[in-house]
Ligand SMILES: Cc1cc2nc3c(=O)[nH]c(=O)nc-3n(C[C@H](O)[C@H](O)[C@H](O)COP(=O)(O)O)c2cc1C
């Protein structure tokens with residue numbers, strides 16, 4: 001049994017971008033898990049079916065924590081669904097929020113071109129995920145569960161979720177307490193945010209917002225420093241290609 005992992009790096013991977021076997025791809029509709037994420041941990045995790053006919057790499061990949069980008073296709077009536085591409089409202093540019101004791105930053109210069117936030121109904125978010133047996137809970141079935149680094153106003157069971165997995169953070173562990181597990185997951189979130197906030201790790205042609213905590217010691221203060229990585233160099237087209245799933249078959253939670 002373990003305490004939170006000490007002295008681990010806050011950034012994973014080379015600045016130029018992911019290296020083989022990454023990126024790895026996984027997709028499906030969000031299914032129910034054991035209902036612990038929100039209630040016990042305060043960290044909701046969207047589960048995807050673990051099926052090696054659909055995701056050939058999943059059975060051989062080491063259990064552990066991974067990070068990358070999630071593309072989520074929310075139903076139009078979901079409170080977090082964005083306007084459609086035909087009616088874009090969002091333009092972005094690189095900016096940060098003020099740091100304590102520092103003068104406010106100059107207003108952002110106008111963007112040279114509007115950056116799309118996604119396409120074909122998909123919205124892109126940074127994510128951190130766990131693949132494995134959750135030794136703290138002693139699961140007997142392997143699960144794949146994703147914490148999207150965004151505060152959603154409501155659930156999205158049944159929504160189509162695509163994952164571009166870009167790197168490995170750490171092995172999964174048992175813990176001496178729930179607090180120790182939660183502390184390590186928050187640190188994983190910080191590692192994902194910082195690692196993705198680099199041009200070589202951000203999708204090209206898409207504006208993405210990554211909240212990075214202000215301090216250097218991790219923490220869960222999402223959004224204290226907001227980094228907008230405009231137009232990275234990573235090929236993210238797979239994330240936003242048109243959906244092949246039939247709507248109306250979302251298998252929503254009762
Ligand atoms: C980034 C991340 C790291 C995780 N690391 C571990 C871990 O090291 N050990 C473990 O037992 N569970 C780990 N989990 C899994 C949580 O225990 C799991 O999300 C929780 O059991 C909720 O499951 P549920 O979706 O079935 O409710 C991790 C989850 C996430 C999102």
Ligand SMILES: Nc1ncnc2c1ncn2[C@@H]1O[C@H](COP(=O)(O)OP(=O)(O)O)[C@@H](O)[C@H]1O
Pocket residue numbers: 030031032033034035036037038039043044045046047146147148149150151152154155156157
């Ligand atoms: N930031 C988020 N990341 C992942 N899922 C979220 C997030 N916010 C809300 N959810 C919703 O919460 C659900 C997961 O909650 P959780 O308590 O872990 O239950 P379950 O065990 O059924 O997965 C997801 O399926 C999704 O609908």
